[in-house]
Amino acid sequence: MNQTKTRRRGRAAVVVLGDIGRSPRMQYHALSLARQAHLEVDIVAYGGSEPHSAVLEHPSIHIHRMTQWPSIPQTLPKILRPFMLMLKPLVQFLMLFWYLCVKIPAPDVFIVQNPPSVPTLVAVKWASWIRRSAFIIDWHNFGYTLLALSLGRNSRFVTLYHWIEKHFGRMADGSLCVTKAMQHELAQNWGINATVLYDQPPEFFQPASLEEKHKLFCRIGKSLSQPYSRQDCLSYGILGTDSVDSNLTPFTTQAEKDIYLKQNRPALVVSSTSWTPDEDFGILLEAAVMYDRRVAAILNEDDSSGEELIWEEIRNEKQFLYPRLLFIITGKGPEKEKYEQKIRKLNLKRVAFRTMWLPAEDYPLLLGSADLGVCLHTSSSGLDLPMKVVDMFGCGLPVCAVSYSCIKELVKVEQNGLLFSSSSELADELMMLFKGFPDECDILKSLRKGVLETRSSAKWDSGWEENAKPLISQVISQRLGPM
Template sequence: MGKRGRATVVVLGDIGRSPRMQYHALSLASQASLKVDIVAYGGSDPHPAVLKHPSICIHKMAQWPKFTQNLPWVLRYFVLLLKPIFQFLVLLWHLCVKIPAPDVFLVQNPPSVPTLVAVKWASWIRHSAFIVDWHNFGYTLLGLSLGRGSRFVAAYRWFEKHYGQLADGSLCVTKAMQHELAQNWEITATVLYDQPPDFFHPASVEDKHKLFLKLDKEFRHFEGVRDCISHGSRHMTDESHDSLFTTIFKTGVIEKSTRPALVVSSTSWTPDEDFDILLEAAVMYDRRVAAILNEDDSIKNEAIWDAMNDGKQIMYPRLLFVITGKGPEKEKYIQKIKNLNLKRVAFRTMWLAAEDYPLLLGSADLGVCLHTSSSGLDLPMKVVDMFGCGLPVCAASYSCIEELVKVEINGLLFSSSSELADQLLMLFKGFPNECDVLSSLRNGALETRSSAAWATEWEEHAKPLVLEVISRNST
């Protein structure tokens, strides 16, 4: 196929934090039988399936110096001009010199500037085709920090639209984005919905136990903070057969009836995800459960949760929120978490190895997504991954989210912290054995998982486009 048998995947970002582009690389190599070069930044390790594939080679680019982040405000606009020039030259060097000439460049957008410009120039120089995979609009992300009325944002939008129109083909993540590109950008795009690859699946109780043992120290300790997880840990053995959630019984591994509910949220710690909503919902859950139980503050925390209350098991569990991801606002929110002083809710922030992240999702009880989209036209990949693991989701509501989250089937939508708190109370009432609504949503998430797969979607929608643009370009 094609005259060179090669494709180049371009990401002006951390390839380890770009799952969709990793999946593209795997499909180009395995389903289209191409040699694949990935040109991206380093930082986080990609999935082992990418690292080990014999037909995939990763080329890591030099990054813009980090010391420029601390420059005075007056120099900010100078950096906004200088940084893309530096990125453009580095990117062009890799695309035109460092790697073999491909049949097709497949580039992630955003960021748009200078990525689309550099890739288009490289496609001219190397006589290659050029496909844009539209994840969002770059100008809307820039508008979060500079304001939509900024001249920089207007210029950015012009470059994004002009060079997007010069592409030989386009993919996008939603029907809403496809409509926007067609109506207002004069770009025809093929919808390729995100789907989880095969390594996202529900975890067995044995796999859960191994993961929980591996993460046990991080679960029990959080930078010196004593909470409902670390405070009660003295009642648990440190022996290797016992974790916070699981233990080994005569019949094998079992989940503890007094375990906390495990809630997972993945975030990039950026302004388009309002993490305050989750913190406020946690405070509301904590206070509302206290009011329901009419607790005496003198009762010790571990007695409330690990024993019985008047001979009956507590109706509402402790909640352990595990927040994964890296980003600019992480430290700010860690400080907020430390000041919450909650009795029934605990937070842990982690960055997991690529092979452990699917296991965590497959071991959790609920996923929470705070993504609202700068454009309102993209869908959160994290929810796709959660459904791949059969994990039901509470997601922030915005214009096109219902293309993914089907209300009361595989998840729920919220528009405020109060709504999210109500959902947590409703879903976890009677945990772990009498949560009918949570069980129903989990079944819906499992059905969503089985309805489609990345390889099937890519074969049907992306592969024909790749073949077409290569064929057209080689004639």
Template sequence: MGLQLMDPFEFLIGPDFICPLEYLFLLRLTHRKKVFLARSIIDGDTDRMGKRGRACVVVLGDLGRSPRMQYHALSLARQASLQVDIVAYGGSIPHEAVLKHPSIHIHTMAQPRFIQLLPKILYPVTLLLKAFIQFTMLLWFLFVKVPAPDIFLVQNPPSVPTLIAVKWASSWRRAAFVVDWHNFGYTLLALSLGRNNVFVSLYRWFEKHYGKMATGSLCVTKAMQHELEQNWGVSARVLYDQPPEFFRPALLEERHELFCRVKKDLCHPIGVYDIISRGLENQEPSETLFTTKRNDEISLKQNRPALVVSSTSWTPDENFGILLEAAVMYDRRVAARSEGSDTAEISEERQHLYPNLLFIITGKGPEKEMYEEKIKRLNLKHVAFRTMWLSAEDYPLLLGSADLGVCLHTSSSGLDLPMKVVDMFGCGLPVCSVSYSCIQELVKDGQNGLLFSSSSELADQLLILFKGFPGNCDALLSLKAGAMETGSSGRWATEWEDCAKPLITQAKSISSLCLYLTHIFFCWIISHKMSDQYRSCLKMWNDERENSKLVCLGVLHNLLCRIKFC
């Protein structure tokens, strides 16, 4: 049985008689899609509706510094067999697996850098201007440049203008809309403006209002899931961060090659000539600070420094000052032990009871230069610092070569977990982490890491863990075994398959069903509800009487008002 779609515009004398938005709405639904809809409904081919085989991942930030969204893109391409478009800012280079995957297409937006040059006194105006420019760029990419997807997957935060733009795009392009809640954007804004600021309240309203409109939601902790459900009206699935397969303990050969590559970075201290610079003097080409190569055999040096890694965004929610204070305390205590003896023999024994420490700090952020200036003034004897930015391929190798990780993340909301710790566990690296409300979901104190609340606690933990390093540090080895167990218990691909893929599939199905029902409803209105009045209009119009024409226009306007909200 065929279905005839009637065109309501053939008998209008022009669009001047109706609202332009009403005209465009009806024009889009009738002229552009009527043949497709009729054939799909007649043939029963609902698979053609809303199943385009594409996903769009939206990151209003540096893609290279958004590993979770990179992993989402890889899983959508590998495990869901979708073509994936990523809309994000440029900057850091993403992982090679993302760049080389044939089904992943990166669309880079230009950052409005000129806004940073505006004076701080205009900060409220700067926020509005930045949001407007970002919103305009997102609309261009999501409405025009990127092919229509089945699903939009967006990172939150930032919430404004991301959630608004993606919601509009998903409605216009009839796609599902899934939010991956990493944190709450309004809490990050409150760090600089204060909780009671009107912009923070407005930001929270937008975040909550548009977050509730999502087809589906993912989040990173059970604590965040509870907050979303109880206070936001959002039902979310917990997708814990898990390390991908390339986060693993590094082989000896990989360690040696890595330290050879970064030898120049290690030679240049942040401040004055330090303990690490002296250790690199007169080294052979086949030798590094940590390894040596003899007759094609690589081994770890027994007198090597302990390598401690911390990855930071150099932002206010990570108090890097705690680590500096702990380093000073460790340095003074080790110096006091090594210098407080009567004989050189005893002094040497005590000196090697605790190793020298090399802290390698990775990451980029606004407070980096400030802390580098502080490091220059420390004048440490047994501790050294290096700041680096490593490639996406070298960063896992660094974690897999380190002896201990330190996490300073405290969370602006207290509800998210640091992904850097997940990566460290994937490499079998134990972690000392700042303690806050939900960190116990990840770091089990005394099993795979230790929790601290002050710089003195962290200094004590460094002394406990590195006593007798490298051969007789039982406490460190015990935590390392726990970290290995945690890292090997789950991987990203498995977690995504169990938690995210069902939600993505469900969201796509809901989107397709809603589109299908909308099409049927619209066609039913056109073929049944409008037909009688439509034909009446045509008859009256053909009568060529002035009063009949006025009545006809009134009836048509009534019809348009009734269907414009469909």
């Protein structure tokens, strides 16, 4: 193609065959393209969850929401299901192709999230030919390994998916990826030269102030006060409060203009999950049961009595050696209801669970208000890193994460977090970290200090400027001439 005949348009298209509100890295790409590269940005994605307000309010970012493929009804005859499964990618391809070629202005570059690979990579590559645009893939993981979780590695569909992903992946003008391990895999076995762009939190992920914590807990107070079972250690009935006091939360209290953290507050543990098979939430449930029973044994309590423990009336100093734990689990996904049913059947005295979906502006505040983060992500490929841990570190929150091949690129053991491989190991870490909470938990404080020391040098904007912007400029120049 004669490059001199193609003029630059000053636009970029960010493509996500998924919910843009649940694709934080692609939202950050859009913000950087608009702020740092000074481009008009068109986001083509599904709706569902609202993106961050910074994306919604930026005048140079334009969101184009496609209609999502409906879920297959359970009443559909089994003989028709294979037909529907084959029809789905065809319909997705036609809709995505229409948006990329007709609905949005021709961009200088398409930046597409992978996975999903089919039909995304095919549609974007063809659109880049037609519109004479550069084509960059941002590799978050491998699509064929995710498909293999449900179909198995030996499935013919997985083999075909792998071929399509590799074939069209090699046709991109440039590639970004999330880890050095993935960069090595792409280079050695796929013939793809990728630039590592580590996930980093944007500026709105930071530790929460005491006032921000109090206001957040007041906003979500209704959700906190509703236990899954008849009562638990956080429900307001046990605390002796029949209604939600706007100045009183399980963690904070306000007297006139002064806000205080309660000395006998529960420890707040946060986990964000997509409720999918690559995150075994059962590990967290088992660890919670172990923590509950171990503390009961230390306190010489009879777990079989079924009597609720009224913490405000306990005066024995030994009772406060280990705190109550509140696990707040955020996220949406297919296995959420299954695990909520399991939570309802647990008979825990010192541990409570709440599941919720928070607005984009409240999620960083929750992380910045918590005492510990737990990550259950195991990676279908073993080559990606969990964005949720990056967000937690941005908010100054130490992490306990499932151990797998490349997680140490992110979690530095005994510096900013700990790793575990079983529910028993996680229970051990909970006992160790929260002993003497809130004042005498020295190991937890040391981990938080380590997170805060490293977060100042880890910024999305600087990483994007150093790694992504040069690649984008290079592929645009090769296709359309100098920027």
